[in-house]
Amino acid sequence: MQVELIGMDNHNLHNINIPGATYGAEAPDTPVSEYTVPERNFEVSDFFELDEWIDEDPAFVVPGYPQNPGYAANEAVNSSGISSGYHEGDSSTGGGSGREKTELKEKVAFKTKSEIEILDDGFKWRKYGKKMVKNSPNPRNYYKCSVEGCPVKKRVERDKEDPRYVVTTYEGIHIHQGPQN
DNA sequence: CGCATTTGACCGGCGC
DNA sequence: GCGCCGGTCAAATGCG
Numbered sequence: 001m002q003v004e005l006i007g008m009d010n011h012n013l014h015n016i017n018i019p020g021a022t023y024g025a026e027a028p029d030t031p032v033s034e035y036t037v038p039e040r041n042f043e044v045s046d047f048f049e050l051d052e053w054i055d056e057d058p059a060f061v062v063p064g065y066p067q068n069p070g071y072a073a074n075e076a077v078n079s080s081g082i083s084s085g086y087h088e089g090d091s092s093t094g095g096g097s098g099r100e101k102t103e104l105k106e107k108v109a110f111k112t113k114s115e116i117e118i119l120d121d122g123f124k125w126r127k128y129g130k131k132m133v134k135n136s137p138n139p140r141n142y143y144k145c146s147v148e149g150c151p152v153k154k155r156v157e158r159d160k161e162d163p164r165y166v167v168t169t170y171e172g173i174h175i176h177q178g179p180q181n
Numbered sequence: 182c183g184c185a186t187t188t189g190a191c192c193g194g195c196g197c
Numbered sequence: 198g199c200g201c202c203g204g205t206c207a208a209a210t211g212c213g
């Protein structure tokens with residue numbers, strides 16, 4: 001199966017971290033626009049289609065997230081793989097009690113042409129919330145990776161204008177690699 | 182019986 | 198300061 005992503009860069013894709021996924025582009029400077037996902041339960045649809053980078057959409061802005069639309073190109077993220085989504089950058093500064101730090105969260109959003117919204121991407125998700133949002137007649141669902149200590153969250157909602165699309169937003173980086181099924 | 186899901190309550194940020 | 202709004206919690210319920 002092929003996934004098409006538009007408007008994203010290499011390291012973005014690496015941070016999607018879908019288990020077993022192989023990226024389409026080999027050249028480091030070639031913007032990856034597609035990659036292949038192993039056989040999952042994507043029976044309905046055949047491809048992902050990222051319409052546009054919706055980072056500027058207020059609905060997708062995470063609190064504390066740098067309000068930089070072009071952050072993807074600017075952040076100091078090594079293209080050498082899954083870079084730190086978290087900046088543990090507590091250098092010296094000994095016994096400081098202030099545990100505050102800049103915790104960047106990788107965020108990836110894409111649309112899926114699918115009639116069902118529970119797409120098995122290989123991870124085990126636990127739903128923890130559902131909300132009606134103002135701009136859409138459709139509810140938004142909140143999932144969290146059920147692996148212990150894994151901070152990854154995911155939200156799924158139907159496209160307000162194209163109900164046959166499902167917008168999925170991943171947030172965070174998995175601390176583990178494999179499928180968790 | 183042990184889990185995931187459900188669903189209203191709760192909470193914090195932000196704009197007015 | 199209040200109310201809207203998006204996000205999370207948690208108790209109850211459902212399901213295997």
